[in-house]
Each structure stands twice: as structure tokens, then as C-alpha cells.
Amino acid sequence: MRMPEGPSSGLPANARELLSPADVGRTVARIAHQIIEKTALDSADASDGAAVEAAPRVVLIGIPTRGTTLAARLADKIEEFTGIRPPVGSLDITLYRDDLRTKPHRPLERTSVPEGGVDNALVVLVDDVLFSGRTVRAALDALRDLGRPRAVQLAVLVDRGHRELPLRADYVGKNVPTARTEDVAVLLAEHDGRDGVVLSSGHAEENEK
Numbered sequence: 001m002r003m004p005e006g007p008s009s010g011l012p013a014n015a016r017e018l019l020s021p022a023d024v025g026r027t028v029a030r031i032a033h034q035i036i037e038k039t040a041l042d043s044a045d046a047s048d049g050a051a052v053e054a055a056p057r058v059v060l061i062g063i064p065t066r067g068t069t070l071a072a073r074l075a076d077k078i079e080e081f082t083g084i085r086p087p088v089g090s091l092d093i094t095l096y097r098d099d100l101r102t103k104p105h106r107p108l109e110r111t112s113v114p115e116g117g118v119d120n121a122l123v124v125l126v127d128d129v130l131f132s133g134r135t136v137r138a139a140l141d142a143l144r145d146l147g148r149p150r151a152v153q154l155a156v157l158v159d160r161g162h163r164e165l166p167l168r169a170d171y172v173g174k175n176v177p178t179a180r181t182e183d184v185a186v187l188l189a190e191h192d193g194r195d196g197v198v199l200s201s202g203h204a205e206e207n208e209k
Contacts (some may be wrong), residue, residue, distance in 0.1 A: 002153055007199060008119060008209055012194055014201045014202075015198050015199065015200035016199055016200075017196055017197070018158075018174065018175075018176060018184075018197040018198065018199050018200055019195075019196055019197035020195075021189075021194055021195040021196055023196075023197075024157070024195040024196060024197065026186075026197065027157065027174060028070065028073050028074060028077060028157075028173070029077050030054075030079035030173070031074060031155055031157075031171045031173055031174045032074050032078050032081060033081065034171050035050070035058070035124060035155065035171060036078060036081060036082055037079060038153075038170070038171075039049055039056075039058045039122055039124075039153075040201050041058055041078060041082055041086065041091045042121070042195040046076075049160055049175075049184045055122045056120065056121060056122040056136075056151070057087075057116065057120070057122065058086045058121065058124065059088070059089065059113065059116070059118060059121045059122070059123055059124070059134050059196045060074055060075055060086050060087070060088045060089070060114075060115040060123075060124050060126055060143075061089045061090065061091050061118075061123055061124070061125055061126065062088070062089070062090050062091070062125075062127070063090075063091055063093060063125065063126065063127040063135060063136075063139050064090055064091075064092060064109035064110070065089075065109070065191065066127075066186055066188050066191065067126045067127035067128055068123075068126075068129040069156060069188050069190050070126050070127075070155075070188070071088050071089075071090070071126040072088055073086065074124075074126060074155070075087075075088045077130065078124050080097050080178060082083070086124075087114035087115045089111075089112045089113050089114035089118075090095075090109070090110060090111060090112045091111055091125070091142050091143060091146070092109035092110060092111045092142065093109075093135065093138040093139050093141075093142045094109060095142075096138040096141040096142045097134070097135075107119050107208070111146075113141075113146060114160075116148045118143065118146050118147040119147040119148050119149070120141045120148070120149070120150050121150060122149065122150055122152075122153065123143065123149040123151070123152045123153070124142070124152075124153045124154070124155050124170075124171075124182050125139050125140075125152060125153070125154050125155070126154075126155045126156075127139075127154070127155075127156050128156065128157050128158065128186040129156065129157070129158045129159075129160060129168075129186060130154070130156040130158070130159045130163075130169050130172075131160055131161075131162055131163075131184075132162060132163060132164040132165065133163045133165035133166075133167040134164065136154060136164065136165075136167050136203055137167070138166075138167055140152065143153075148164060153170040153171070154167070154169045154171070155169065155170065155171035155172075156169045156171070156172055156173065157173040157174070157186055157197070158172075158173060158174050158175075158176055158179045158184055158186060158197055159172045159174070159175050159176070160176045160177075160184050161175075161176075161178060162178070163181055163203035174197070176197075176199065178199065179201075180202065181202065182199055182200065182201055182202060183199070183200050183202035184197065184198070184199055184202075185197070185198045185200070190193065
């Protein structure tokens with residue numbers, strides 16, 4: 001969601017910044033560290049194909065658009081910290097949404113299967129905001145058509161609550177209490193010219209998240 005700029009702060013009067021560009025960078029680094037610790041990516045077994053039981057192959061799959069960008073950033077950080085770069089892919093969920101018939105037509109996004117596929121891998125799904133959980137459910141349905149992972153985890157930059165499905169993230173950058181009518185906008189330099197997370201009063205345009 002793009003936000004109109006105000007005359008001084010760069011934000012509309014009804015908005016406040018939750019994460020600055022520096023905060024986003026630190027948050028991505030922290031999530032990367034958590035993924036490393038929880039998946040044993042820094043162990044010798046992580047790059048040993050024979051040690052399947054000790055450390056399953058880890059792949060990151062982003063949900064377009066910003067989830068894909070965040071997945072690539074996480075892979076960069078993991079490589080920086082461990083010397084091991086997990087494969088990265090993207091997963092179009094458009095045709096798996098439960099609101100496909102009631103929402104305006106959406107162009108299909110690109111699905112990119114990570115090198116080696118997802119069979120028997122530990123897949124970390126990556127998205128920018130977790131809200132109702134419906135986007136994640138669609139992603140799980142789409143992932144099933146790509147293969148059979150050993151396990152699936154979820155990483156999000158922001159969890160804003162208001163779940164409609166029994167889902168929770170394994171890695172959360174920031175938990176933000178919100179009203180359902182508020183909007184949470186994740187800004188990334190690759191798409192928006194700068195990094196940040198902004199909360200504003202509005203109509204919760206992304207309430208399908």
C-alpha cells in the first residue's frame with residue numbers, strides 16, 4: 001500500500017512510523033539469526049546432503065510481492081552469518097485464494113521453485129504482514145502442489161493480530177496491536193524507495209493477509 005506524503009514528516013497526518021529503515025534492517029538480521037538457530041543452519045550437517053536426519057535442507061519461499069523480497073534479504077543475511085546461502089523461491093497464491101471470485105481480477109505473479117525443489121526440505125514461507133491468516137492458508141495449498149516438504153515454518157516482518165484461522169508465525173519481526181480498520185504498510189526500498197513500516201487509520205485493505 002502506497003501512502004501519500006505529508007509536507008514535513010513524509011507521512012500522512014493519520015499515520016505513524018512503527019519501524020524506521022534502520023529498524024527494518026536490524027529486524028531482518030534478527031529473524032535471520034533465529035532461522036539459523038532453529039534450523040541448525042550453522043552446523044556442519046546443514047550443508048551435508050547425507051545428514052538428512054540431522055539437518056534437513058532449508059529453503060526460503062517468499063509470497064509476492066514483498067515476501068519474496070524479504071526472503072532474498074534473509075538469504076543474504078544467513079549467508080553473511082554462516083557462509084551458507086539457502087535456496088530462495090517465490091510462490092504465487094492468486095489461484096488458491098478463497099476470495100478469488102469476490103475480489104477484482106489480479107494479475108498472476110511468478111512462481112519460482114528453489115533449486116533442488118521442496119521435497120523433504122524445511123520450507124520457511126516468508127511474508128511481510130500476518131493478519132487474518134488467509135494468505136498463509138492459500139500459500140500452504142499452493143506449496144502442496146510443488147512437492148512434499150518435511151516441515152513448513154512461517155516468517156513475517158509484522159504480525160498485526162486478528163487471526164481468522166488457527167495459524168501462528170514461527171519468526172516474527174514485530175508484533176503490532178491494531179484495530180481491524182487500521183492499515184499496516186511495509187515499505188521496502190526495492191519497491192517503495194525506502195524501508196519502513198507505517199500504521200495508519202484506513203480500511204484495512206490487506207485484510208485478506
